Structure formats: structure tokens, C-alpha cells
Amino acid sequence: MDNLAIECRQLTKRYDEQSVVNQVNLNVKREHIYGLLGRNGAGKTTIMKMILGLTAPTSGEVLIFGMPLQRNEKRLYPRIGALIEKPGFYPNLTGTENLEIFAKLRGTTQSDAVRKALDVVGLPYQDRKIFGQYSMGMKQRLGIANAILHDPELLILDEPTNGLDPIGIAEMRAFIHNMSAQFGKTILISSHILSEITLLADDIGILHNGILLEENTIAELEKKNRKYIQLEVSDAAKAVLTLEQDFSIKDYSVQDLHLLHVYDTSLDMGKINQALIQQGITIISAQRCNDTLEDYFRKVTGGEGIA
Numbered sequence: 307m308d309n310l311a312i313e314c315r316q317l318t319k320r321y322d323e324q325s326v327v328n329q330v331n332l333n334v335k336r337e338h339i340y341g342l343l344g345r346n347g348a349g350k351t352t353i354m355k356m357i358l359g360l361t362a363p364t365s366g367e368v369l370i371f372g373m374p375l376q377r378n379e380k381r382l383y384p385r386i387g388a389l390i391e392k393p394g395f396y397p398n399l400t401g402t403e404n405l406e407i408f409a410k411l412r413g414t415t416q417s418d419a420v421r422k423a424l425d426v427v428g429l430p431y432q433d434r435k436i437f438g439q440y441s442m443g444m445k446q447r448l449g450i451a452n453a454i455l456h457d458p459e460l461l462i463l464d465e466p467t468n469g470l471d472p473i474g475i476a477e478m479r480a481f482i483h484n485m486s487a488q489f490g491k492t493i494l495i496s497s498h499i500l501s502e503i504t505l506l507a508d509d510i511g512i513l514h515n516g517i518l519l520e521e522n523t524i525a526e527l528e529k530k531n532r533k534y535i536q537l538e539v540s541d542a543a544k545a546v547l548t549l550e551q552d553f554s555i556k557d558y559s560v561q562d563l564h565l566l567h568v569y570d571t572s573l574d575m576g577k578i579n580q581a582l583i584q585q586g587i588t589i590i591s592a593q594r595c596n597d598t599l600e601d602y603f604r605k606v607t608g609g610e611g612i613a
């Protein structure tokens with residue numbers, strides 16, 4: 307599909323006999339922020355490395371802007387910027403000097419590319435501090451500046467808030483948001499922190515043990531996790547008619563023949579019960595549910611939490 311910036315088809319990576327990425331179909335829409343969420347060792351970095359051609363898939367393929375990465379690297383790489391693990395900066399050179407080198411290597415033609423990139427991440431231009439003396443947060447910012455040096459359409463950022471203090475995290479979030487909202491960039495970020503992803507991303511992929519368990523919009527996922535009343539009834543289709551006609555309830559979903567989720571939680575259950583009985587519908591059970599995204603994440607990963 308041509309509205310996809312990244313498409314992974316059955317992407318698989320095995321080390322020895324272990325599948326660390328297993329038949330992943332991941333779809334990043336153009337101009338969206340996609341959050342790849344997974345616990346340590348889930349396979350996030352490995353997927354990103356395959357998307358960047360830094361490690362070869364065991365099987366499956368990666369398409370970027372509709373083109374297979376293989377055979378099209380030369381055309382595609384200038385359109386991608388990445389921050390993945392530790393960029394190899396020279397410790398005895400300043401940030402500006404480091405970026406000047408990367409700009410040359412990449413054949414960046416814009417003369418003020420380095421100054422602009424440093425400006426975006428809030429690092430001083432022509433500062434005398436050498437990279438070896440940078441704080442963790444400054445190193446991370448320089449990594450981002452390096453990723454955006456050539457003004458790529460697609461940014462791939464592996465845990466970009468790693469090592470940042472709370473203010474740094476908020477700034478990084480604002481930066482990513484701005485790159486998307488103002489400049490229309492497509493951004494794939496990874497994180498092991500659910501709240502970080504839900505604050506930023508339009509879409510989310512939940513990765514666990516190398517398997518993409520779910521891919522969805524944040525909006526859909528939040529809808530799944532709204533408060534609702536679960537009604538187990540003898541006939542869901544008939545019950546819905548009563549709810550709509552007698553109570554003007556429209557915000558519900560039919561789960562199966564007997565199960566309904568009603569998202570209006572201020573219902574008068576007594577009245578509803580009465581009305582349903584009058585229609586010959588039996589309520590087998592009614593229960594208020596309040597799943598949070600956090601609960602959901604635990605449920606799908608089968609784990610005890612992620613943050």
C-alpha cells in the first residue's frame with residue numbers, strides 16, 4: 307500500500323535456533339508516529355536494525371515507501387534518519403565537529419545543516435565542549451541531531467528518551483511531536499514504557515518475545531479500554547434493540563451472541579433489567595469493567611507489567 311512508510315512482511319530473525327523476531331507484519335503509515343512497545347529483549351532493536359538494513363532478516367522482507375529495502379538502499383537511505391543504540395561519535399571532538407563529519411559522509415549539501423540540526427535539539431553551535439565530556443542527555447540530543455541532519459522523511463528512534471531526566475523526556479516528546487505535526491515526518495519509536503507511547507503515538511505495535519501481538523491505533527486501543535458495563539444476556543441482538551429504543555443508548559458494542567459492552571456507565575441498571583425482562587430477555591450477568599491500558603498490556607504480554 308502506498309500510504310505506508312514502512313511495511314514489514316513476515317519479518318523473522320533467528321540467532322542459532324532462537325527466533326528473536328518471529329513473522330512480524332508491521333505497518334507504519336506515512337506521517338504517523340508509530341510506537342513499538344515491548345519489554346527488554348522483546349526484539350525492538352532487532353526489528354529496527356532490520357528496517358535499517360543493519361542486520362539481515364533470516365526471512366521476510368522490509369518495504370520502505372513501497373520499495374523493497376534490498377536493492378533500493380541507495381535510494382532509500384537518504385530518506386531515513388535513525389538513532390539506534392550508541393552512535394559512534396568521536397569523544398575528542400566537539401558536537402559540531404562530529405556532525406560536520408557525518409554531514410560530509412552523507413553528502414549533505416545544505417551548508418547550514420549542522421547548525422540547524424543542533425538548533426532543533428537545543429545544543430549550542432560551535433560549542434567548545436568535546437563529546438567525551440557530554441552528559442547522557444546531551445549525547446542523546448546529539449544523536450537526534452545526527453539523525454535529522456539530512457532532513458529525512460522517516461525517523462527511526464530506538465528508545466529516544468533513554469537516559470534523559472524528566473525535563474529532557476518532556477522536551478524529547480515535544481520534539482518528536484513537533485517533527486510530526488509541523489514537518490509531517492513519519493516516526494517509528496520504540497519504548498518499554500506504555501505511558502510514553504500513549505502520550506505520543508498515533509499507532510502502537512505490541513511486541514512480546516519477538517511476536518507482534520497487536521497493532522492498532524491508540525484511539526482504538528483506548529476505546530477497548532474504556533469503562534463499560536458488560537451485559538451477558540440471552541439474546542444480545544434483541545437486547546440492543548431495547549437499549550436503543552427505550553434508553554437511546556448508542557455507544558455499545560456487541561461482543562458475541564450473548565455479550566454486550568455498554569460504554570455509558572451511568573445506566574440505571576434496575577430500569578434496564580426491568581425493560582429487558584419485559585422483552586423476554588434474561589440477564590445472566592452484569593458487571594462494571596474498568597480495564598486500563600496498563601491492564602490490557604499485562605494481559606496481552608502475559609507479564610506482570612512493563613514500566
Ligand SMILES: Nc1ncnc2c1ncn2[C@@H]1O[C@H](COP(=O)(O)OP(=O)(O)OP(=O)(O)O)[C@@H](O)[C@H]1O
Binds near residue numbers: 350
Ligand atoms: N547479535 C545477537 N546474537 C544473539 N542474540 C541476539 C543478538 N542481538 C540480539 N539478540 C537477542 O535477541 C533478543 C531481542 O533483542 P533486542 O535487542 O532486539 O530486544 P529489545 O526489545 O531491543 O530489548 P531492550 O528493551 O532491552 O533494548 C534478545 O533475547 C537478545 O539477547
Ligand SMILES: [Mg+2]
Binds near residue numbers: 350351352464
Ligand atoms: Mg533495544
